Amino acid sequence: MxxxxxxxxxxxxxxxxxxxxxxxxxxxxxxxxxxxxxxxxxxxxxxxxxxxxxxxxxxxxxxxxxxxxxxxxxxxxxxxxxxxxxxxxxxxxxxxxxxxxxxxxxxxxxxxxxxxxxxxxxxxxxxxxxxxxxxxxxxxxxxxxxxxxxxxxxxxxxxxxxxxxxxxxxxxxxxxxxxxxxxxxxxxxxxxxxxxxxxxxxxxxxxxxxxxxxxxxxxxxxxxxxxxGSLNPVVVTAAADRARGAVLAEGLATSFQGSSGQLCTKPGLVLVPEDSVLEVALAAHVGESAHRLLTDSIDAAFRDGTEQLAAIPGVELVAGAGPAESQEPRPVVYAAGLEVFADARYREALTAEVFGPATLLVRYPDSVDDLPSHLAALEGSLTATIHAEPEDDIEELVAVLGERAGRLLFAGWPTGVAVTWSQHHGGPWPAxxxxxxxxxxxxxxxxxxxxxxxxxxxxxxxxxxxxxxxxxxxxxxxxxxxxx
Missing domain, CATH: 3.40.605.10 (Aldehyde Dehydrogenase; Chain A, domain 1)
Structure with missing residues (x-):
């Protein structure tokens, strides 16, 4: 053609x-x-x-x-x-x-x-x-x-x-x-x-x-x-992590690796409690096989994005391996503490969409009470997800994320957009x-x-x-x- x-x-x-x-x-x-x-x-x-x-x-x-x-x-x-x-x-x-x-x-x-x-x-x-x-x-x-x-x-x-x-x-x-x-x-x-x-x-x-x-x-x-573009943030409460962290790890792995991570609703930022069950269990579900991405430009952007994440002080590789120049990309998971995520010097790189099979875990201490202020600084996304238990007080999280996303999830993962009368696939800029x-x-x-x-x-x-x-x-x- x-x-x-x-x-x-x-x-x-x-x-x-x-x-x-x-x-x-x-x-x-x-x-x-x-x-x-x-x-x-x-x-x-x-x-x-x-x-x-x-x-x-x-x-x-x-x-x-x-x-x-x-x-x-x-x-x-x-x-x-x-x-x-x-x-x-x-x-x-x-x-x-x-x-x-x-x-x-x-x-x-x-x-x-x-x-x-x-x-x-x-x-x-x-x-x-x-x-x-x-x-x-x-x-x-x-x-x-x-x-x-x-x-x-x-x-x-x-x-x-x-x-x-x-x-x-x-x-x-x-x-x-x-x-x-x-x-x-x-x-x-x-x-x-x-x-x-x-x-x-x-x-x-x-x-x-x-x-x-x-x-x-x-x-x-x-x-x-x-x-x-869309980052699609996810918040996992400590109670949800204790109750079903291993199950959530499997769901996250399926979601961010599906179609080699080339989905606009891929969860690119996941806030988890320190020492979370989810993080420990996640590595077992991250594949090691390399997959061709859709275009050369997507491949180049993925390599650049993961390299920028890896270069930030305090960011560590917790699953998978970064893409080498001689091979097709493989799934990768990075993690950082909330203090790194809150550092203005690194915020742009940490919140940039990396289109492909990558996600970033951000470990927060104590409770989710301090998260709304950090989430409020995010750009708009297509989706936001909260995994919580009935006893969790999540009203403030819901209010903040409702301002940042077009679809709020309280179960499951954002990839897989049902075509229905009620569906909304949009969100604030740049979504x-x-x-x-x-x-x-x-x-x-x-x-x-x-x-x-x-x-x-x-x-x-x-x-x-x-x-x-x-x-x-x-x-x-x-x-x-x-x-x-």
Whole structure:
């Protein structure tokens, strides 16, 4: 797959803009049919797709098969979401001439924002790539999509795009509803194209910030939804460590080593009591085999990050071995005392995300009472986890971590993001660039904008705003929620 030219990008953006009137006008049933058609096409070709992905990424076959199932599953979920209808957030306030001041008839709904530029991720070649959640959410609401392929899996991106295009065409989607471009310069041209109405990205802080700035500096700035870096702090109380430290060690090891640690929700910072059972038990679960990382840049960043940790006075290697130049990276665990973690000279290096199979234990003395002040200094994360026992007083921890993360866990580990109606996969900067989620039903909200009709004649209103409610969707009418 060769890099796309600026002319290729222009053709794709113009085709998307040309399709927008039809995609925006398509019924929920029609758009749901598009999504289900793509899901079926992916499932039919799973063997071929997994084979290509395995060669390009080095990820295991079970992981990749599970990811294809997740991808087709979320396409079907979004089909259900738009058929249910509450994603439109339809609101009707009837006129009231007797109010002070008098109220006109006001009817509010969400509509698609326009053609969307989606930048595929490296670490999820299916679920956050060409046919991933961003693409599904945009198509669901009627926003055409131009995907910028990730260089780490070009062959897979091209083949997936062929399948998506064929499935959409077979289901009756307008030409231009979906297209694919590739290459760094094409990505810049795409986010700056005047016909693109929004951008979405999953990747590094540096890459996401560069695109975010370009989106904001356009003559017509557009919203940009980036999912970037995340440390995902974990707190283990002394009581939890005594009660189940060995079990927690096994869970942590599985979580930070899964997919060679190349997950945005990997726990990168774990606060444990001094002399913890967890730390002692953890080494037995840390593998010694080396694994290829997804790209050369990820490999280089992992080596640099672990070397910076190892160079900090007071940081010690407690499991695994740091990557040598002649071998692929192996899982590694470092540890430091709270006094080192609190030292301003080292805070930036100790709290930087190391993307790959590494995690840092921070040993705290006594109780968790002193931790909130340290946790409050952390940047935003996608997740934060508290492992505690019923007798633990954790309210202050919950309050502080709730300000720093988009998802709080009280059991289990943050890797493995369920695709559900209630899921939120986002968080304060640098976890994301907005308050919206990239996983779950409300991911559709990123690619919609509100419009209000005031004193509109019935003939111009969308079906969702007609008094008769022909769609049978949930709405709020005169302040009351009406389910049907």
């Amino acid at each position: 060769t890099d796309s030219t600026t002319a290729d990008v222009d053709r794709a953006a113009r085709a998307a803009a040309g399709a927008f009137t039809a995609t925006a006008a398509a019924s929920a049933r029609e758009r749901a049919g598009w999504l289900r058609s793509v899901a079926e096409e992916l499932d039919r070709n799973v063997d071929e797709l997994v084979g290509i992905a395995g060669r390009e990424t080095g990820l295991t076959e079970p992981r990749l098969r599970g990811e294809v199932a997740r991808t087709s599953g979320q396409l079907r979920m979004f089909a259900d979401v738009i058929e249910e209808g509450s994603y439109l957030e339809a609101v009707i306030d009837h006129a009231d001439a007797g109010a002070t001041p008098p109220k006109p008839d006001l009817r509010r709904i969400l509509r698609p924002i326009g053609p969307v530029a989606i930048f595929a991720a490296s670490n999820f070649p299916f679920a956050f790539s060409v046919a991933g959640g961003d693409t599904a959410a945009a198509l669901a609401v009627g926003a055409p999509v131009v995907v910028k392929a990730h260089s780490g899996h070009r062959e897979l991106s091209e083949r997936t795009a062929e399948l998506v295009t064929a499935a959409l065409s077979a289901a009756g989607a307008p030409q231009g509803t979906f297209s694919l471009v590739s290459g760094r310069e094409a990505g810049i041209a795409l986010i700056e194209h005047p016909l693109i109405a929004a951008g979405s990205f999953t990747g590094s802080v540096a890459g996401g910030r560069a695109l975010y700035d370009r989106a904001a500096q356009r003559p017509d700035p557009i919203p940009f939804f980036g999912e970037l 994301t660039t907005s308050q919206h989620t990239s996983v779950g039903a409300t991911a559709t909200r990123r690619f919609q904008r509100p419009i209000v009709y005031q004193d509109a004649p019935e003939r111009v209103l969308p079906d969702a705003l007609l008094d008769a409610n022909p769609l049978g969707i949930p709405r709020r009418v005169d302040g009351a929620l009406v389910v049907r």
